[in-house]
Amino acid sequence: MKTKQRLISSFTLEYHPLVASLLSEESTPQFSPTVIEHLHEHEIQLLLQTITLHVIPTTPDHYQLLTPEPLFALVRQHPSVQSQKVSLCEYQHSADNIEQVITTLMLTLPALQYNYQSSTLKTLAYRLNTAKSNPSPPTKYLPKKSQLALFAGVSPSAIRLDTNKLANNDDKGKA
Structure with a gap:
């Protein structure tokens, strides 16, 4: 696993097949496009600094997400985002147990965070x-x-x- 910064306009994303399967029964809240208009460019930049996308590279410019990142999906709609960078935590399919990474990120992590997020x-x-x-x-x-x-x-x-x-x-x- 290694972490690096990438220009958002330089890559595409899709869910890893196991992630897509785990998300198949979920209803994802949709944000109104006007929500993103209320954020200033400096706020977008700060929010992007808090995000790390957990991914597997499939090609040099395409990645599979190992967990959903709703904040990134929202922030990515802002016009100034394409010229910004985001952190990618890259896992190698051969070196890392991807199924364990996915279940930890999608099941264990939310369970541990629940008590902190339940009263947001x-x-x-x-x-x-x-x-x-x-x-x-x-x-x-x-x-x-x-x-x-x-x-x-x-x-x-x-x-x-x-x-x-x-x-x-x-x-x-x-x-």
Whole structure:
């Protein structure tokens, strides 16, 4: 396995057959094309830096994805993306146990991440609330709740604080 940066316009992707099989019964959420229009070029660049595509090279300019990467699929629709780079973690079919890599990335990893991702909307609400009451970062850099809701594909009212947790936090520090 080796990691390298590639210009996004220099390669094509398709799912590995096992990945396609595992995804065959899933319904994939579709993003409105307008979602991507709300992202600035510097935001796209930062998001791309967080993405590593796990792939097998089939030709020098074609790869098979070993796990879905919905954020990349979304970000790739932005007009400025073709001139950007993304990290590729390349596995060699002969040297790596690809089936084990796929099951680890598609089954074990999501199971381990579940407790952190199950409360994403509440986490967004807490972070936004804390950021608004904090002098840093400046409010001009903060996305609005409605924009976060658009990105998440939910109503702004879904991004809300847990009132039970607020009551518990108010008791912290009291003897």
